[in-house]
Amino acid sequence: MKVIVKARHMNLTPALTEHAEEKLGNAIARIFDRPDVKIEIELSELGRSDDGLNKECRVTVFMPHSNPVNIIEKAEDMYKAIDLAHDRVVNQVKRQREKKRGGARATKGNRPGDAAPDAPETWEKEVMEFESSNPEA
Numbered sequence: 192m193k194v195i196v197k198a199r200h201m202n203l204t205p206a207l208t209e210h211a212e213e214k215l216g217n218a219i220a221r222i223f224d225r226p227d228v229k230i231e232i233e234l235s236e237l238g239r240s241d242d243g244l245n246k247e248c249r250v251t252v253f254m255p256h257s258n259p260v261n262i263i264e265k266a267e268d269m270y271k272a273i274d275l276a277h278d279r280v281v282n283q284v285k286r287q288r289e290k291k292r293g294g295a296r297a298t299k300g301n302r303p304g305d306a307a308p309d310a311p312e313t314w315e316k317e318v319m320e321f322e323s324s325n326p327e328a
Contacts, residue, residue: 192220192228199235207234210270214277215250222284229253234269248272250280257287 194216196208211232219230233249244265252260260283266272 192216192224192226192230194230194232196232196234199233200238201234201236203234207269211248211273214273215280218277218281219252219284222281223254223288225255227255232273234273237265243267246272248276250276252280252284254284254287254291257291260284260287 194212196203196211211234215232216230219228229252231249231251231253233251235247235249237245237247239245244267246266246269248262248264248266248269250260250262254260260280262276262280262283264272264276264279266275
């Protein structure tokens with residue numbers, strides 16, 4: 192897995208880089224650890240804003256045979272923006288991975304309403320009851 196941390200309109204400190212790699216990179220690695228997965232983390236300073244949310248964390252996760260996952264989070268503190276992005280990106284990567292796997296993977300016998308694979312079906316039960324009630328047949 193490849194993790195790229197970039198900064199826009201600000202200086203990227205080693206502590207901030209480490210926090211982003213640890214929080215986002217390690218979280219994705221636990222869910223989907225393959226060598227062809229690429230995570231781009233872009234941290235940027237937006238300037239002055241009326242609501243005080245001037246730090247932005249953009250996370251893009253590129254997974255093979257799948258659409259990229261894009262998350263944008265804004266906060267008043269960069270560490271908080273990274274933490275907020277972590278929660279959302281983990282959920283999105285899990286969802287994308289399940290889509291790729293085929294959803295809930297319901298197979299015959301595992302769906303609600305299906306008989307257990309070893310249990311006889313209704314018509315088989317009726318035949319067994321009929322045979323046991325008629326000894327000459």
